[in-house]
Amino acid sequence: MYREEVVLENKTGLHARPASMFVKEASTYKSDINLIKEDQKYNAKSIMGLLSMGAAKGDVLTIEAEGEDEKEAVNSLIEFIKNLKE
Amino acid sequence: MKGLGTSPGVGIGKIFLYKEVKLEIKKNNVDDFNLELERFNKSIEKAKTEIDELYHITKKDVGEKEAEIFLAHKMMLEDPEFIKGVEEKIKGEKINAEWAVEETANAFISLFENIEDEYLKARAADLKDVSSRILRILLNKDSVDLLSIYEKSIIVAEDLTPSDTASMNKEMVVGLVTELGGRTSHTSIIARTLDIPAIAGIENIIDRVNHGDMIIIDGDSGEIILNPTEEELDFYREKLQREERLKEKLKDMVGKETKSKDGHKVELVGNIGTPSDIDKVLEKDGEGVGLFRSEFLYMDNDSLPTEDKQFEAYKEVAMKLQDKPLVIRTLDVGGDKEIPYLNLPKEMNPFLGYRAIRVGLDRPEILKTQLRAIYRASHYGNIKIMFPMISSIDELREAKSIAKEVRESLKEDNIPFSDKVEIGIMVEIPAVAVHAKAFAKEVDFFSIGTNDLIQYTLAVDRGNQNISNLYNQYHPAILRLIKMTIDGGHEEGIWVGMCGEVAGDKKLVPILLGMGLDEFSMSAGSILGARYIIRNTSKEEIKSHIDRVLNLSTATDVENYIDENILK
Structure with missing residues (x-):
């Protein structure tokens, strides 16, 4: 199990296009990946999970992964969130 | 019954009542x-x-x-x-x-x-x-099959889903009527793309009509006629035939040269606001782009777009156009276009204020980044640069010297760019039209921006409803300024185009041709219609009318003259 924290800085948060791009990125990894917001877990490979999470600018998220590529997955998703512009 | 016409044209057929099962x-x-x-x-x-x-x-x-x-x-x-x-x-x-x-x-x-x-x-x-x-x-239920519609039908539904519109028989569906939706809803967009008339926003229509009844819809007016009389049917059948003949004529225009009846060639190009708009222009056989508004890169953003992001956007369009011309207008912010993060002050008279090139010259780092991106993209196509809102030669020289600096820095960095990039200006301030010859000495082309030219010449805020009747493109003074700009440009041997709404105005296209306009740039939807007009107009013949038109007293006189003597 590998986990790391990140703060959402972009305007849209994890909604709309950013959310679907995030799911696509997460789905390229074999590990089980979860996003944790306020102790609630959401499946990072589920567009519905992410949309119902409603993460907005300023939220602190934890990304945790378990599996053969867990470290790679978490690092790249953290990077993805930091690079969100819209 | 009347609703909101969301896709133009007439449709006549039987009602296919589509109720969700x-x-x-x-x-x-x-x-x-x-x-x-x-x-x-x-x-x-x-x-x-x-x-x-x-x-x-x-x-x-x-x-x-x-x-x-x-x-x-x-x-x-x-x-x-x-x-x-x-x-x-x-x-x-x-x-x-x-x-x-x-x-x-x-x-x-x-x-x-x-x-x-x-x-x-x-x-x-x-x-x-x-x-x-x-x-x-x-549940093993068949879907109500829109694919099996076998006679000319108009679908009446609460709303249509993407699955519905994808599966319907496009050969037989001649109209769409929905209770929900507006101009930008899914059904309307698809209807316009498929060129099927559509009307939206008619409450409870599915409870008020019967499957199989005759119906006429007019997507231009939003009018719906249920169980029409023979007279009504005749009237609309004729209208439909006229439309179809016109459509055929326009389809015929694809692949044809834009040449007047007496053999004068002009350039017919499109206006675009985002890279994806280019597909529509090419589909309508546009010969290039006469105005690429670069504002989209700056709007809906938290900060200034980077050089790379801009470069990618310009390059994408340039490559799609291959060697066809692409005129990129540098940032035209201010006036009615706001970009929050630039923190431009609120002004009493924004249209006469801090906008367009005035911002670019005051904050040259913004203009430099954009020009670098444009020059880099010029390596991949036939790009031209256009400065908006130039009012004096001094501004023009300053903008050109920034462009020169950019070229030199790219050379130093060993980044390739075309050395044939033409530099032109929008002619949208009356002062430039009046003094066109002097400006023409220092640029490679003019493009007349009629929307602003009209508003500045007639002192009419084009967004103000109370005075919108004063905004008139047929005003003889406007036509005179256009003529002065074309003549001033030609005296110095540069080409003159137009990228405002007027360039596609059915009545004015012949006049502009007669005045000698070299390039007509308009929204994609107007291109084929303009080509049809140009191919059926003799430039030399119109030329002989120009003096008389310019000497008319009122806008109404101009319109009447064109109707009676030119369009005939």
Whole structure:
């Protein structure tokens, strides 16, 4: 199990296009990946999970992964969130 | 009855009443939930196959962008939260698959609908579409088959989903009438793309009409006639025929040269606001782009777009156009276009204020970044640069010297760019039109921006409803300024184009041709119509009318003169 924290800085948060791009990125990894917001877990490979999470600018998220590529997955998703512009 | 015309044209046919089949979902307790799990998985597989098919049909018939919606549908079908939700319900409550699908989907739908977000509301609609597909498969019900429509029909429905519009028989559907929606709703966009007349916003129409009755719809006016009389049918049949003849004529224009009856060639190009608009221009056989508004790169953004981001956008368009010309206008901010993060002050007279090139010269780092991106992209196509809102030669020289600096820095950095990039200006301030010859000495081209030229010449704010009757492109003074600009440019041997609405105005196209305009730039939809007019007009003949037109007293006189003597 590998986990790391990140703060959402972009305007849209994890909604709309950013959310679907995030799911696509997460789905390229074999590990089980979860996003944790306020102790609630959401499946990072589920567009519905992410949309119902409603993460907005300023939220602190934890990304945790378990599996053969867990470290790679978490690092790249953290990077993805930091690079969100819209 | 009257609604909102969302796609133009006349449609005459029988009503195909499309009511959503109410699927009755009952809750059943089951002993063997494994059977239900298997039914559920099979229905998902079948739904995926159906959606793949719709994706391919839509991609072929309508376009790749419109087909993307089905990729989103597929993503929902494959969504682990959704699948898990349904499966857990089946196992946990020992219930039938239908009930589990309905409950799970509804939970998500109400979740999405309750958040104030357009995107999520649209996803709620997608999920409804997807879940009713699964339910229909589970219940072994046929869909009401819009593909099997076999006679000329007008579909009347509450609203149509992407699945509906993708699967309908496009040969036989000659109109769409919906209770819901507006100009930008899915149904309207598809109708315009497919060139089918459509009307939206008619309350309760599905309860007021009968399947199979005759109906006439007029997408221009939004008018609907139920069970029309013979006279009404004759009237609209004739209108329909006229439209079809015109469409044929315009279709004929694809691939033809833009040449007047007496052999003078002009350039007919499109205006675009984003890189994806270019497809429409090429589809309508535009010969290039006469105005690429660069504002989109700056709007909907938290900060200034980077050089690389701009470069990619310009390059994309340049490469699609190959050697056809692409005129990029540098940032035209201010006036009615706001970009929050630039923190431009609120002004009493924004249109006469800090805008366009005035901002660029005051904050040269913004202009430099943009020019660097444009020059870099020039390596990949036939790019020209155009400065907006130039009012004096001093500004022009300053802007040109910034461009020169940029070229020198690119040379130093060994970054390739074309050395043939022409530099021109928008002619939208009367002072420039009046003094055109002097400006023409220092640029490679002019492009007349009529929207602002009219507003500045007539002192009419084009956004002010109270005085909108004063805004008039047929005002003889406007035509005189246009003529002065063309003459001033030609005296110095440069080409003169026009990129405002007027360039595609049916009455003025012949006049502009007669005045000697070299390039006509307009929205994609007007291109073929303008080509038709130009090919049927003799430039030399119009020339002999120009002096008389310019000496008329009023805008109405101008319009009447054109109607009586030129369009005939």
